[in-house]
Amino acid sequence: MSKFPKLLGVVVALGSLSIGINGAMAQKIGVGREATPAEIKGWDIAVRPDGKGLPPGKGTAAKGEDVFQTLCAACHGEFGEGKDRWPELVGGHGTLKHERPFKTIGSYWPYASTIFDYIKRAMPFGNAQSLSNDELYSLTAYLLQTNDVIKDPNLELNAQTLPAIRMPNADGFYDDDREKAEKQFWTQTPCMKACKKEATVLNRATILDVTPGKTTRNKAD
Numbered sequence: 001m002s003k004f005p006k007l008l009g010v011v012v013a014l015g016s017l018s019i020g021i022n023g024a025m026a027q028k029i030g031v032g033r034e035a036t037p038a039e040i041k042g043w044d045i046a047v048r049p050d051g052k053g054l055p056p057g058k059g060t061a062a063k064g065e066d067v068f069q070t071l072c073a074a075c076h077g078e079f080g081e082g083k084d085r086w087p088e089l090v091g092g093h094g095t096l097k098h099e100r101p102f103k104t105i106g107s108y109w110p111y112a113s114t115i116f117d118y119i120k121r122a123m124p125f126g127n128a129q130s131l132s133n134d135e136l137y138s139l140t141a142y143l144l145q146t147n148d149v150i151k152d153p154n155l156e157l158n159a160q161t162l163p164a165i166r167m168p169n170a171d172g173f174y175d176d177d178r179e180k181a182e183k184q185f186w187t188q189t190p191c192m193k194a195c196k197k198e199a200t201v202l203n204r205a206t207i208l209d210v211t212p213g214k215t216t217r218n219k220a221d
């Protein structure tokens, strides 16, 4: 017997399965179970830019410094400068328009509450979600201080004060405006070949010194 009818059988079976799944909206198909409140709580840890989701608790940069030295400095350096090839957490202010922007919490991130969210869900690397809320507020404060966003080491951060902090690059983000800014591309009959009438070569990789050469070393900046 040729394989074709068998294959057809599988396709038909898959087809009816997908109908079954669609139908599941209306009636249960006996797969899975309701998530428990504890399970939902475990996943529901997002902190929004406006601060919604921030838990009770408080902290200061002064307290965060101790925690940072114990749990974070091994990778990120004592002041967030980064050890070996682990990521830097400070610096880069004013570099976003450079050829090689240096993006950190301080130079790039638009919201302070995201720092709390990130540390809570992902750090310390390898032991995520092990920190108390007070430690999280304190670490966030310490990183804001090392990035010169806050000055006072005793400024208390909590669910009210943290979202009120304005980040240096807060205005660097805007809503996707391509529908307006790139209006010419949004057409019923898009150009599919030879669309660019003239192309100007501005530079070449060899001149830019990014192509590995036999005699020259690449510039490291």
Ligand code: HEC
Pocket (backbone or CB within 6 Å): 068, 071, 072, 073, 074, 075, 076, 086, 087, 088, 089, 103, 104, 105, 115, 118, 119, 123, 124, 125, 126, 139
């Ligand atoms: C074992 C090494 C290690 C330790 C310890 C560690 N981190 Fe990290 N951290 C990383 C790595 C790796 C990344 C990048 C992860 C990625 O991009 O997916 C990172 C990223 C971050 C970032 C985001 C940086 C950015 O601009 O994208 C923050 C904030 C951060 N860590 C904070 C902390 C804090 C606070 C602690 C201590 C509680 C900590 N880390 C401990 C390795 C570490």
